[in-house]
Amino acid sequence: SQQGEEDPQALSIQEGENATMNCSYKTSINNLQWYRQNSGRGLVHLILIRSNEREKHSGRLRVTLDTSKKSSSLLITASRAADTASYFCATCNQTGANNLFFGTGTRLTVIP
Amino acid sequence: AAGVIQSPRHLIKEKRETATLKCYPIPRHDTVYWYQQGPGQDPQFLISFYEKMQSDKGSIPDRFSAQQFSDYHSELNMSSLELGDSALYFCASSLGFRDYEQYFGPGTRLTVT
Numbered sequence: 001s002q003q004g005e006e007d008p009q010a011l012s013i014q015e016g017e018n019a020t021m022n023c024s025y026k027t028s029i030n031n032l033q034w035y036r037q038n039s040g041r042g043l044v045h046l047i048l049i050r051s052n053e054r055e056k057h058s059g060r061l062r063v064t065l066d067t068s069k070k071s072s073s074l075l076i077t078a079s080r081a082a083d084t085a086s087y088f089c090a091t092c093n094q095t096g097a098n099n100l101f102f103g104t105g106t107r108l109t110v111i112p
Numbered sequence: 113a114a115g116v117i118q119s120p121r122h123l124i125k126e127k128r129e130t131a132t133l134k135c136y137p138i139p140r141h142d143t144v145y146w147y148q149q150g151p152g153q154d155p156q157f158l159i160s161f162y163e164k165m166q167s168d169k170g171s172i173p174d175r176f177s178a179q180q181f182s183d184y185h186s187e188l189n190m191s192s193l194e195l196g197d198s199a200l201y202f203c204a205s206s207l208g209f210r211d212y213e214q215y216f217g218p219g220t221r222l223t224v225t
Contacts, residue, residue, distance in 0.1 A: 033213065
């Protein structure tokens with residue numbers, strides 16, 4: 001990966017449980033974005049958190065950012081079978097450009 | 113709401129052929145990005161354009177070129193195709209150049225045989 005690692009690489013939970021995915025990155029960032037991808041399909045933007053923010057919520061999603069540890073987490077509460085997908089974090093670095101560097105992704109399976 | 117449109121959705125080419133992928137950004141978005149995602153891999157940034165000018169270049173092979181036109185749509189031209197070019201190619205667009213959400217299209221699946 002151009003950017004870093006996500007863990008776990010795969011996560012399997014029961015419907016209704018919470019799912020937590022972690023992302024680490026290597027350089028200073030402007031923002032970090034989380035995306036969802038169903039198998040072989042497009043990337044769906046979930047949430048953007050800026051480097052001066054520590055936590056952000058959107059519906060059942062909660063994202064945290066710790067710039068001192070260069071890490072972020074995505075929490076999905078009350079998971080549903082439809083949440084089954086791969087989740088990627090992507091960083092926008094402080095290089096003057098706006099391209100994204102993606103992590104390796106977490107494959108989430110929610111069992112009905 | 114209008115999304116990013118990519119065409120074609122699927123493309124099969126033979127080695128050494130050329131391919132052109134098209135991307136139509138969300139209306140009013142002025143920045144376009146191209147990414148390549150190999151099987152089981154994370155997306156890799158190729159190239160981006162802001163206001164019809166190339167703004168950043170990533171791991172794009174010299175065999176590939178791209179441009180953004182006056183109506184903001186973009187085309188990725190790929191020549192001398194190799195088997196390793198088989199991948200999903202995503203286009204994304206954003207409103208503004210820095211610190212904005214990127215919205216991805218459905219992708220073009222390119223298969224080189």
